[in-house]
Amino acid sequence: MHDPDSDEMLATLRRKAESLATDALPAEAAAMSAEALARLVHELRVNQIELELQNEELRRTQSELAQTRDRYANLYDFAPAGYFTLDTRGVILEANLKGSTMLGIPRTELIGKPFGVRVARLDQTAFHAGIGRTLDTGLPQTLEVRLTRRDGSRFYAELTTEICTSQDLPPAQTTLRMMVADVSLRCEANETMRQASLILEASPAYLIRYPVIDGDPGPVSFVSSNIARFGFSREDLLSGERSPRSLVHPEDLPRVEAALRDQAASGRNAFALDYRILTKNGQVRHVTDRVQFTRNAAGAVIDVQGLVLDVTESVLARRDLETVLDSAPIPIVKVRLAESGDRILEYQNPAAERIFGPMNLGKSCKAYLCNKETCPVLTDASGLVRDRECSVTTLDGERIMYKTARKLPGAPYIIEAMIDVTELMRTRERLTKAMEASQTANRAKSQFLATMSHEIRTPMNGIMGMLELATATELTPEQHEYIDLARQSAQNLLEIINDILDFSRVEAGRMELARRPFAVRATLEGCLRLFDGLAARHGNSLVLAVDQAVPKILIGDPGRLAQVVGNLISNGLKFTKKGTVRVTVAPVMPLPGTDGRQPAAPVGLLFSVADDGIGIPPDKQERIFDYFTQLDASLNRGAGGTGLGLSISKSLVELMGGRLWVQSTPGQGSTFFFNAPFDLPEKAPQHGQTPATAPTAGATVPPMSILLVEDNFINQIVAKRLLERRGHVVTAVDSGAAALELLATTPFHCVLMDVEMPGLSGPETLAQLRDPARFGEAAQTPVVALTAHALKGYRERMVEAGFDDYVPKPIDMHELDAALTRIANGAGSRTDRP
Incomplete structure (x- = not known):
C-alpha cells in the first residue's frame, strides 16, 4: 500500500541532504552549536542508511513482482483452456496463447475482432443470448457451441462467461471474461454412445448384465429395452420377477449352465453360446449369446454380460439349405484352401458322396475331384467360374463334369456344383463329327454344283451358239422352225439349270442383292420381250402397265426383279391358252414431293402378274410356294418345270424386304402380287438421261481386235463367229501358254479368256x-473372264483375281456387248491399238 507520511519524511531528508552537499546550510544552521550540527549530520547518515535499506527492499519487491507477473503470464498463456476478454459487444480485447492456438489465429489478429464470427452460424443466436444473460444477471453463463478455425474445420467448445471486476478499470467500463474449453472428444464420445444405443435398440440383439453371487447368477442389473422383441419388458427382469435362467429353453438350460461353469474355470473371459430361448408367449427362438466375464483380483467371476442375438431365421435357412443340399440331384462340395496351397474336401452332399464315396472327406481333392494344379476360380477376378469343363475320377471311373465354382468372400472355401455331362460330351463329339461330315458333304455338293454348272453350261454354250449361228444362214421355213424349237428347248434347259443353282444359293443363305440405279419400265419391257415367242406360240398376249406415279429411276437389283417377274410371267403363260398375261406396277406408299428432297422411307411398289389361265385350287395356293411343288400332273404335264420358280421368287422377294402372295379362282385365272421397297437416287437424272445400265440389244460396239482364249473347239467357233459378225477382228487360241506367246508380240484391244483350261x-x-x-504395255491389256461357273461370289473372285470384266456362259451377246463397250470406253487411256 502507498504511505503518505513516509513520502513526507523522505522529502525533508532529501532537502537536508542537498543543503549539506552544497555547503549551503540554512540560516538557522549558522546559529547551531557544534553539538547540534553533529546530531544533524548523524541523523542524516542514519536516514541515508535507512533509505538505502528501503531501496534494497524496493528492488527485491519489484523482482518478486516481476516473477509473479511472469508466472501469471505463463499460467494465463499455457492454461489448458482458452481465455478471452471481451467488451459488452463481444469484441475481443485480450486472448491467451491457448485461445489463439484453438482458433488457429495469432493473437494480434484476434484483438479488435468480434468473437461471434468464429461461432458457427447456427449457434450464434445462443452465443449472443448467453452474453446478454451474463450482463443482465451478473452471473456466469455456460453454453456449448461449435467454433470454426481459420482452416474451416470445426470443433465443439464449452464457453463460460462472467463479468470481469478490476480496480484498475473505471466503473463505467464493463468487460467480460470468457473461458473456452475444447469438448470435441466428449461430444464425439457422447454421440458414439448415442449411436451405439440406437443401433443396439434397433438390432435384433439385446444386452443383459447380472452379478454372480456365491457362484450363482444374481438379479439382472441391466437389460436393454429391445428385450421387448421377445415379449418381455425391462421391468420383468430388473424387478427380479424373472431371472436370466428363466429365458433359456428348459432342454438347453443344463448345457448352457455347464458351459458357463467350464468357461469360468478355464480362465476365458469371452466366448459364444448357441441355445434356444422361450418368448413370453411360448415361442421358440434360436439365439447366439456373446458372453463376457468380469473377474475380481482373485480371478473369480463377479459379473456376466451377454449380447444375445436372435438368429432364428439364419438357423432355419441353414436347415432349409441342408435339406436342399441333401435332396439335390447334383453333386455339391465344399473345399477348404489349406495354407500349403492344397485343396481339402470339407463337405459333400449325398449326391456327391454317391459319386465319390464317403472316404474322401479331409483329403486333397486334386487326385479325384479336379485335375488342375491351381483352381481357376482362384485366378478369376470375380471369384466365380461357370460351366468349367473338368475331368474327375468317380467310383465308376472317369467322368466329365460341368462345374460352377465360387470362392466364398472373406473365407478360405470354395463351393462347387457339378453336372455330369459325360454322355452329353460324347453326343457333342458325335454331333461335331456329323457336322463336319455335313460340312464336307455340303462342300462336296457345292463343288458338284460348280462342276455340273461348268460341265453343262460349256456344251450348252456350244449348242445355243451354234443354233444362233444357224438361224443367220439360209434356211427353209421348216428348218427355221426346227432350229427355233431347238433353241427354245435349250433355253428351257438353261432355265432349269439356273433354277437349281438359285435354289442352292437360297438354301445356303448366300443369295445377295445388288444395289444400283435402274429404269423400272425399261427393265420390265426387256423382261417381257424374252417371252414374246412363248406367248405367241400359245396365242397369248403380254401387257405391261406402269403407273405414272412410279419414279422412272430407282435404286435396287434390276436383275433379281426381272427374275421374279419373269418367273411369274413364265408361270402364267404355262397355264394360259389364248389369253392375256398382264403385268402392272403401282406405288403403295406416298411418294416424295417435287422439291427434290429424298424421302425418309424407301419407295414401295406393288407388282402384279395376272393371267386368264386355269387357276389354282384354294387348298394348293399355299403349297405352290414350296420347293419342288407343282400342280396336279394331269393339269400341268405339258407345262414342265422344276417346281422351283415360285419358291425361289418368294425367297427373292423376302430378301428384297417384301412379300409374295396369290389370289386365284379355279377356271378364271390367277393373280400373283408382291411388294418391294426401293430407294431413290440422291440426284435424279436430268431429262433424257438414263441410268448407267448395260447397253440394249441395239447398242453399237466399235470394232476391236480381240484375242479369244478358249480350249473347247465348238465354243471357240461359236464365240469367234458371233464376234466377227459384229465387225470385230478375232484371233483364237486354245491355251494360256499360246495366249501369252502371242501377247508378247501382238497387241490387242482386249482378251476374252476362258477361266477353266488345261495347263495354265x-x-x-x-x-x-x-x-x-x-510384256511391257501389253501387261495392261483388258481381260474379260469367260466361264461356265455361275455360283455366288464367282464374279467377285474373278475381279479379285485381276480380270477387268466377267461374262458367264452360255454367252449372252447382250452381256458380252456390254462388257466390250465398257472395255472400249476405257481402253483408249491404256494403250493405242491398231
Missing part, C-alpha cells in the same frame, strides 16, 4: 500377263 488356267495366265517386265 485363266487366273494363272492373267497373273503372268500382268508382269510389265515381260
Whole structure:
C-alpha cells in the first residue's frame, strides 16, 4: 500500500541532504552549536542508511513482482483452456496463447475482432443470448457451441462467461471474461454412445448384465429395452420377477449352465453360446449369446454380460439349405484352401458322396475331384467360374463334369456344383463329327454344283451358239422352225439349270442383292420381250402397265426383279391358252414431293402378274410356294418345270424386304402380287438421261481386235463367229501358254479368256500377263473372264483375281456387248491399238 507520511519524511531528508552537499546550510544552521550540527549530520547518515535499506527492499519487491507477473503470464498463456476478454459487444480485447492456438489465429489478429464470427452460424443466436444473460444477471453463463478455425474445420467448445471486476478499470467500463474449453472428444464420445444405443435398440440383439453371487447368477442389473422383441419388458427382469435362467429353453438350460461353469474355470473371459430361448408367449427362438466375464483380483467371476442375438431365421435357412443340399440331384462340395496351397474336401452332399464315396472327406481333392494344379476360380477376378469343363475320377471311373465354382468372400472355401455331362460330351463329339461330315458333304455338293454348272453350261454354250449361228444362214421355213424349237428347248434347259443353282444359293443363305440405279419400265419391257415367242406360240398376249406415279429411276437389283417377274410371267403363260398375261406396277406408299428432297422411307411398289389361265385350287395356293411343288400332273404335264420358280421368287422377294402372295379362282385365272421397297437416287437424272445400265440389244460396239482364249473347239467357233459378225477382228487360241506367246508380240484391244483350261488356267495366265517386265504395255491389256461357273461370289473372285470384266456362259451377246463397250470406253487411256 502507498504511505503518505513516509513520502513526507523522505522529502525533508532529501532537502537536508542537498543543503549539506552544497555547503549551503540554512540560516538557522549558522546559529547551531557544534553539538547540534553533529546530531544533524548523524541523523542524516542514519536516514541515508535507512533509505538505502528501503531501496534494497524496493528492488527485491519489484523482482518478486516481476516473477509473479511472469508466472501469471505463463499460467494465463499455457492454461489448458482458452481465455478471452471481451467488451459488452463481444469484441475481443485480450486472448491467451491457448485461445489463439484453438482458433488457429495469432493473437494480434484476434484483438479488435468480434468473437461471434468464429461461432458457427447456427449457434450464434445462443452465443449472443448467453452474453446478454451474463450482463443482465451478473452471473456466469455456460453454453456449448461449435467454433470454426481459420482452416474451416470445426470443433465443439464449452464457453463460460462472467463479468470481469478490476480496480484498475473505471466503473463505467464493463468487460467480460470468457473461458473456452475444447469438448470435441466428449461430444464425439457422447454421440458414439448415442449411436451405439440406437443401433443396439434397433438390432435384433439385446444386452443383459447380472452379478454372480456365491457362484450363482444374481438379479439382472441391466437389460436393454429391445428385450421387448421377445415379449418381455425391462421391468420383468430388473424387478427380479424373472431371472436370466428363466429365458433359456428348459432342454438347453443344463448345457448352457455347464458351459458357463467350464468357461469360468478355464480362465476365458469371452466366448459364444448357441441355445434356444422361450418368448413370453411360448415361442421358440434360436439365439447366439456373446458372453463376457468380469473377474475380481482373485480371478473369480463377479459379473456376466451377454449380447444375445436372435438368429432364428439364419438357423432355419441353414436347415432349409441342408435339406436342399441333401435332396439335390447334383453333386455339391465344399473345399477348404489349406495354407500349403492344397485343396481339402470339407463337405459333400449325398449326391456327391454317391459319386465319390464317403472316404474322401479331409483329403486333397486334386487326385479325384479336379485335375488342375491351381483352381481357376482362384485366378478369376470375380471369384466365380461357370460351366468349367473338368475331368474327375468317380467310383465308376472317369467322368466329365460341368462345374460352377465360387470362392466364398472373406473365407478360405470354395463351393462347387457339378453336372455330369459325360454322355452329353460324347453326343457333342458325335454331333461335331456329323457336322463336319455335313460340312464336307455340303462342300462336296457345292463343288458338284460348280462342276455340273461348268460341265453343262460349256456344251450348252456350244449348242445355243451354234443354233444362233444357224438361224443367220439360209434356211427353209421348216428348218427355221426346227432350229427355233431347238433353241427354245435349250433355253428351257438353261432355265432349269439356273433354277437349281438359285435354289442352292437360297438354301445356303448366300443369295445377295445388288444395289444400283435402274429404269423400272425399261427393265420390265426387256423382261417381257424374252417371252414374246412363248406367248405367241400359245396365242397369248403380254401387257405391261406402269403407273405414272412410279419414279422412272430407282435404286435396287434390276436383275433379281426381272427374275421374279419373269418367273411369274413364265408361270402364267404355262397355264394360259389364248389369253392375256398382264403385268402392272403401282406405288403403295406416298411418294416424295417435287422439291427434290429424298424421302425418309424407301419407295414401295406393288407388282402384279395376272393371267386368264386355269387357276389354282384354294387348298394348293399355299403349297405352290414350296420347293419342288407343282400342280396336279394331269393339269400341268405339258407345262414342265422344276417346281422351283415360285419358291425361289418368294425367297427373292423376302430378301428384297417384301412379300409374295396369290389370289386365284379355279377356271378364271390367277393373280400373283408382291411388294418391294426401293430407294431413290440422291440426284435424279436430268431429262433424257438414263441410268448407267448395260447397253440394249441395239447398242453399237466399235470394232476391236480381240484375242479369244478358249480350249473347247465348238465354243471357240461359236464365240469367234458371233464376234466377227459384229465387225470385230478375232484371233483364237486354245491355251494360256499360246495366249501369252502371242501377247508378247501382238497387241490387242482386249482378251476374252476362258477361266477353266488345261495347263495354265485363266487366273494363272492373267497373273503372268500382268508382269510389265515381260510384256511391257501389253501387261495392261483388258481381260474379260469367260466361264461356265455361275455360283455366288464367282464374279467377285474373278475381279479379285485381276480380270477387268466377267461374262458367264452360255454367252449372252447382250452381256458380252456390254462388257466390250465398257472395255472400249476405257481402253483408249491404256494403250493405242491398231
